[in-house]
Amino acid sequence: xxxxxxxxxxxxxxxxxxxxxxxxxxxxxxxxxxxxxxxxxxxxxxxxxxxxxxxxxxxxxxxxxxxxxxxxxxxxxxxxxxxxxxxxxxxxxxxxxxxxxxxxxxxxxxxxxxxxxxxxxxxxxxxxxx
Amino acid sequence: xxxxxxxxxxxxxxxxxxxxxxxxxxxxxxxxxxxxxxxxxxxxxxxxxxxxxxxxxxxxxxxxxxxxxxxxxxxxxxxxxxxxxxxxxxxxxxxxxxxxxxxxxxxxxxxxxxxxxxxxxxxxxxxxxxxxxxxxxxxxxxxxxxxxxxxxxxxxxxxxxxxxxxxxxx
Numbered sequence: 001x002x003x004x005x006x007x008x009x010x011x012x013x014x015x016x017x018x019x020x021x022x023x024x025x026x027x028x029x030x031x032x033x034x035x036x037x038x039x040x041x042x043x044x045x046x047x048x049x050x051x052x053x054x055x056x057x058x059x060x061x062x063x064x065x066x067x068x069x070x071x072x073x074x075x076x077x078x079x080x081x082x083x084x085x086x087x088x089x090x091x092x093x094x095x096x097x098x099x100x101x102x103x104x105x106x107x108x109x110x111x112x113x114x115x116x117x118x119x120x121x122x123x124x125x126x127x128x129x130x
Numbered sequence: 131x132x133x134x135x136x137x138x139x140x141x142x143x144x145x146x147x148x149x150x151x152x153x154x155x156x157x158x159x160x161x162x163x164x165x166x167x168x169x170x171x172x173x174x175x176x177x178x179x180x181x182x183x184x185x186x187x188x189x190x191x192x193x194x195x196x197x198x199x200x201x202x203x204x205x206x207x208x209x210x211x212x213x214x215x216x217x218x219x220x221x222x223x224x225x226x227x228x229x230x231x232x233x234x235x236x237x238x239x240x241x242x243x244x245x246x247x248x249x250x251x252x253x254x255x256x257x258x259x260x261x262x263x264x265x266x267x268x269x270x271x272x273x274x275x276x277x278x279x280x281x282x283x284x285x286x287x288x289x290x291x292x293x294x295x296x297x298x299x300x
Contacts, residue, residue: 008280015277036262061269063296067277081277 013069
C-alpha cells in the first residue's frame with residue numbers, strides 16, 4: 001500500500017475549472033443563473049446538489065469554490081491548483097484512471113469522474129435551488 | 131509590469147536599517163550551519179527583505195520580513211538546511227501567513243501577489259457590481275488568487291483585497 005499525501009506546488013497550476021461542495025453549491029448555482037444564455041452556453045458541468053464541477057470560459061467565481069487545473073504530466077486529471085501528490089504524478093494518474101475513467105477531478109480523498117460534464121441547463125440549475 | 135514597478139518603488143522607500151542586526155545574526159546562524167552567503171547575495175537579500183516589507187504594507191522592515199533569506203540560498207537542499215537553522219528566528223515572525231507563503235512558495239509568489247493586488251485595487255476603485263463584464267473580470271482576479279495561494283498563506287495585502295472582493299460581489 002502506498003500512502004498518497006498532498007504537498008504544495010512551487011508553481012501553481014492555472015485554474016481552469018472549479019468545484020463547489022456543500023453550501024457553496026447553492027451560491028455557485030445562483031451565480032450561474034445570473035449569466036445570460038450566451039455566457040452559460042460556454043460552460044459545462046457535472047455534479048449534484050452537494051458537489052458541482054464547472055469548466056469553461058469565462059468561468060465564474062464565488063467564495064468557497066476550489067480551483068482545479070491540469071498538469072501536463074497527468075492530462076486526464078483535474079488537480080488542485082496548489083497541490084500535487086507526493087508520489088510521481090504519472091504513476092498517480094495511472095492508478096487513478098485505472099479505477100475511474102478519465103477525466104477525473106481529484107481533491108483531498110475524493111475522485112470525481114467528470115467525463116459526463118454537459119452544457120449547463122438553466123432549468124436544472126433552477127431545480128437545484130428550489 | 132506596472133504592479134511590479136509599483137512594488138519596486140515601494141521597496142525603494144522601505145527602511146531596512148533596523149532589521150540589519152537581525153539579518154547579520156541570521157547570516158551568522160547560517161554560517162554556523164555551514165551555509166555561506168556572499169556579500170553580494172546579502173546586499174541583494176536586503177532588497178528582497180525591503181520588497182517583503184512593502185508587500186506587507188510596512189515602510190520599515192522588521193524581523194517579520196526576513197523570510198526571503200531562505201531563498202538567497204542557491205539550492206533546494208541548502209534552503210531546507212537554512213529553514214532548519216533559522217527556524218527559531220523565522221518563528222519570531224509576527225506575520226505567520228506571509229512567512230508560510232515564503233516557506234511554501236517560490237519568490238514568484240511575490241510578483242504574482244503584487245500583480246493581483248494591483249489588478250484588484252484598480253477594479254475595486256470603481257465598483258460596478260451589476261455590470262457583468264466588470265464582475266467577470268473581478269471574479270477572474272479572485273479565481274487567480276484562489277488558484278495561486280493557499281488560504282492560510284495569503285500575503286496580508288492579498289487577503290485584504292480578497293475580503294473586499296467577497297464583500298463587493300456579495
